[in-house]
Amino acid sequence: PSSTSTPTLAAMRLSLASGALAACVLAASLRGASACTAIGVGRDASDDGSVMVGHTDDSGGMGDPRVVRVPARTWPEGSMRPVYLAIADYPRMIAPERTDAYAAADELQANLSWAKPIGYIPQVVHTYAYWDIDYALGNEHGLVMAETTCSARWGAAPVIFPNGTALFGIEELSKVALERCKTAKCAVSTMGALAEQYGYAGGNGHLGRLQPWPGTQSDEEGEAMIVGDGDGELWVFHVLPGPQGGAVWAAQRMPSDSVVVVANMFIIRGMDLTDPDNFRASQGIEELAAKLGLCKGAFDFTEAFSGDFKARNRFGEPIDAFYTGRRVWRVYDLLAPGLGLDPDLGVDQFDRTYPIAVRPDAPVSLETFFAIFRDHFEGTDYDLTKGMAAGPYGSPNRWDGNQGEREVNTGAWERGISIHRSIFSFVAQVRPHLPPELRGLVWFGEDSPHATCYVPFFLSQTSLPDAFTKGTMAVFDLENAWWAANSVKRIMDLNYNRSLPVVREAQQACEGAGREAVRRAEAQALSALAATASAHPGASGVLAAAGTTPLPPGAGMASVVSFSGSAQEASAAAIKALSSATTANAKAAHAAWKELFARLMVKFRNGYDNEVVLEGSTIRETCIGYPAWWLRAVGYGDWQQWTDSRAIAARKRWHKGEGVTAEFPPKATGGGGAVAAAALALPRLAAAAGEAA
Numbered sequence: 001p002s003s004t005s006t007p008t009l010a011a012m013r014l015s016l017a018s019g020a021l022a023a024c025v026l027a028a029s030l031r032g033a034s035a036c037t038a039i040g041v042g043r044d045a046s047d048d049g050s051v052m053v054g055h056t057d058d059s060g061g062m063g064d065p066r067v068v069r070v071p072a073r074t075w076p077e078g079s080m081r082p083v084y085l086a087i088a089d090y091p092r093m094i095a096p097e098r099t100d101a102y103a104a105a106d107e108l109q110a111n112l113s114w115a116k117p118i119g120y121i122p123q124v125v126h127t128y129a130y131w132d133i134d135y136a137l138g139n140e141h142g143l144v145m146a147e148t149t150c151s152a153r154w155g156a157a158p159v160i161f162p163n164g165t166a167l168f169g170i171e172e173l174s175k176v177a178l179e180r181c182k183t184a185k186c187a188v189s190t191m192g193a194l195a196e197q198y199g200y201a202g203g204n205g206h207l208g209r210l211q212p213w214p215g216t217q218s219d220e221e222g223e224a225m226i227v228g229d230g231d232g233e234l235w236v237f238h239v240l241p242g243p244q245g246g247a248v249w250a251a252q253r254m255p256s257d258s259v260v261v262v263a264n265m266f267i268i269r270g271m272d273l274t275d276p277d278n279f280r281a282s283q284g285i286e287e288l289a290a291k292l293g294l295c296k297g298a299f300d301f302t303e304a305f306s307g308d309f310k311a312r313n314r315f316g317e318p319i320d321a322f323y324t325g326r327r328v329w330r331v332y333d334l335l336a337p338g339l340g341l342d343p344d345l346g347v348d349q350f351d352r353t354y355p356i357a358v359r360p361d362a363p364v365s366l367e368t369f370f371a372i373f374r375d376h377f378e379g380t381d382y383d384l385t386k387g388m389a390a391g392p393y394g395s396p397n398r399w400d401g402n403q404g405e406r407e408v409n410t411g412a413w414e415r416g417i418s419i420h421r422s423i424f425s426f427v428a429q430v431r432p433h434l435p436p437e438l439r440g441l442v443w444f445g446e447d448s449p450h451a452t453c454y455v456p457f458f459l460s461q462t463s464l465p466d467a468f469t470k471g472t473m474a475v476f477d478l479e480n481a482w483w484a485a486n487s488v489k490r491i492m493d494l495n496y497n498r499s500l501p502v503v504r505e506a507q508q509a510c511e512g513a514g515r516e517a518v519r520r521a522e523a524q525a526l527s528a529l530a531a532t533a534s535a536h537p538g539a540s541g542v543l544a545a546a547g548t549t550p551l552p553p554g555a556g557m558a559s560v561v562s563f564s565g566s567a568q569e570a571s572a573a574a575i576k577a578l579s580s581a582t583t584a585n586a587k588a589a590h591a592a593w594k595e596l597f598a599r600l601m602v603k604f605r606n607g608y609d610n611e612v613v614l615e616g617s618t619i620r621e622t623c624i625g626y627p628a629w630w631l632r633a634v635g636y637g638d639w640q641q642w643t644d645s646r647a648i649a650a651r652k653r654w655h656k657g658e659g660v661t662a663e664f665p666p667k668a669t670g671g672g673g674a675v676a677a678a679a680l681a682l683p684r685l686a687a688a689a690g691e692a693a
Contacts, residue, residue, distance in 0.1 A: 035419065037056045038147060038225075039055075039262075039369070040254060042254055042258050045257050047363035047364060047365045050441075052364070052369060052429050053146040053226045053428050054146055055146035059134070066101065068131065069129065070179075074126050075124070080120040080123055083167050085114045085118050089114075092134060128180070130175070130459075131442070134423075140436070142432075142439035143177070145187070145225050150224050151222060152202065152241070153294075153306065154243050156201040166247075169202065177191050182230065191249070192249040196249070196282050200247035200249075221240055222305070222306070223239050223240075224236060230440075232256065232432040233256075234254040235253050236252050236268060238268055248282050249281060251281070255359075258358060259360055260356065261327070263324045265302070289305075321348050324347050325354070326415060334368075335364060370454055370511070373449035388633060392626045398413040398414075418450040422449065429443070437578065438460070438574070442457055444456075444468070455582075455585065456514045456515075457586065465583055465586050488596055491601060498609060499603075513589070517585035525577045528570050532570040608624060609621075
């Protein structure tokens with residue numbers, strides 16, 4: 001089926017049945033959300049003055065890769081806003097009142113256990129337009145968010161369970177903030193206040209299974225969001241369930257010249273709650289920590305409310321300080337190597353082994369951000385592309401554990417930033433110096449960062465190609481952008497070190513085309529806005545500062561750039577220009593990735609490196625073989641000695657008359673005996689007998 005079609009009822013039944021089975025036997029997949037990496041870059045730390053936030057969604061399992069736009073709405077007085085249970089499955093919610101994309105496709109979807117609201121809160125008069133994924137992404141005003149799940153001291157259950165105290169998870173909490181806020185300050189305060197009032201439960205790893213939660217697990221109960229806005233501010237937000245319902249939360253503004261990373265552990269420490277421009281928190285937070293004796297000294301949010309990084313989680317696994325710590329070190333070491341941070345310190349809730357944020361040695365570019373997301377510790381002692389575990393072809397991917405890891409339960413793999421179970425990742429830029437229509441720009445990549453092309457779209461636009469907004473991981477379909485990227489990744493696993501240069505070349509071309517599409521679209525949009533300079537005073541200034549003049553009629557979009565309408569019409573024309581350019585580019589990027597998959601299939605067919613010398617007709621094969629170090633390690637060089645020793649022993653037994661004596665040709669004994677005798681009387685054995693005689 002094409003990506004524009006809805007999965008069939010049978011396909012959905014298969015998806016649900018297989019999902020239930022996976023939930024029973026693959027406990028590792030339940031770690032889900034506790035795998036994401038979030039990074040924020042302040043406006044004075046970036047190379048173009050933008051605030052940047054990025055997120056890798058490494059949940060694995062059965063996710064929902066669709067990018068969905070929820071339009072702005074004006075609501076009747078007295079309306080109530082539904083709140084849904086957040087699940088890590090497809091469809092992630094059934095909420096037709098928000099957008100058609102969240103309408104049930106059929107009766108089966110309409111009757112899913114998570115298809116009905118679990119509660120309601122009063123609705124505001126007007127809600128802003130926004131784009132979402134599993135979590136909030138960004139809204140029309142350039143408010144953007146990046147998520148990572150964190151270990152926390154306490155757990156809670158949603159209100160639909162007998163022991164439930166919580167209405168909100170971070171998915172719905174963050175989307176309410178996009179609906180109601182323009183700034184990061186508003187967002188962190190709104191999320192915090194709602195969590196306090198209505199209760200908060202973390203961890204969406206239950207995969208939609210409606211069963212009682214114990215309400216005591218803590219390894220996935222905390223959440224962190226990095227929030228950026230059009231005022232150029234960058235905030236970090238933390239939240240966890242309260243000890244008796246409600247929520248505990250904190251938020252801290254990051255320096256504008258710094259980079260911050262959150263990787264499944266809280267990072268906020270001391271707080272000056274008399275300074276609301278830089279610190280905000282739940283009511284009585286310091287008193288709560290003091291009453292329960294959660295800090296050895298002065299108030300420290302992470303010491304008080306983080307989970308224990310030396311304990312075991314609810315799956316019996318150690319919460320490894322290096323699962324988090326190595327990623328934190330790597331990001332900071334790539335951007336500020338002069339600090340000389342120690343990679344072997346790890347992290348825990350007590351000791352401040354790494355800074356909360358660092359000033360990069362050089363301004364951070366978009367390309368640098370992409371490279372960090374694609375990192376596997378290359379060139380370090382922890383390089384995942386080296387060693388026996390990487391195999392002969394240097395694969396950085398390490399599958400989630402099962403029975404073998406339970407038996408060898410003291411080990412672990414290094415955890416790279418790019419990982420095999422990524423569902424998507426993105427970098428969202430907010431450019432405070434640009435008009436609202438151009439302010440928010442997202443670079444979105446389906447599947448794992450190392451195998452994707454980051455495709456741009458503006459938060460102001462109203463649509464994307466079906467390849468990005470439809471489709472499911474339960475039905476293979478190359479017309480879906482996620483499957484195209486995932487297929488490239490799977491082919492890379494066959495011969496990573498040879499396919500990587502091919503993929504990197506494709507990424508450079510694809511992302512370069514995206515940058516060019518953005519450049520031209522912005523010039524056209526600014527031209528339209530500059531025509532109504534009184535309503536958009538920033539547009540003319542941006543054009544002048546960039547040395548850009550409005551494009552002449554006939555330069556691609558004459559109806560847009562030759563504009564003399566109202567400010568509202570100019571805004572619509574600008575958004576049309578942005579949407580037209582990014583939509584065409586997204587379609588081209590998707591087509592390029594399907595072609596890349598096909599090219600890799602041909603190039604590495606049957607274990608060769610194949611070069612097409614005559615298109616559609618002739619290829620030249622080059623044997624790939626195996627590296628000598630790997631051949632030695634797996635005993636390749638010992639084969640002759642091993643075989644000779646076994647052959648000598650076999651001949652000695654034969655001379656002694658031990659075992660079956662083969663006659664050639666064999667006597668006909670009838671029935672199965674004749675077949676067995678014939679099978680034993682091989683030419684090689686007969687030759688050996690003759691030689692021995």
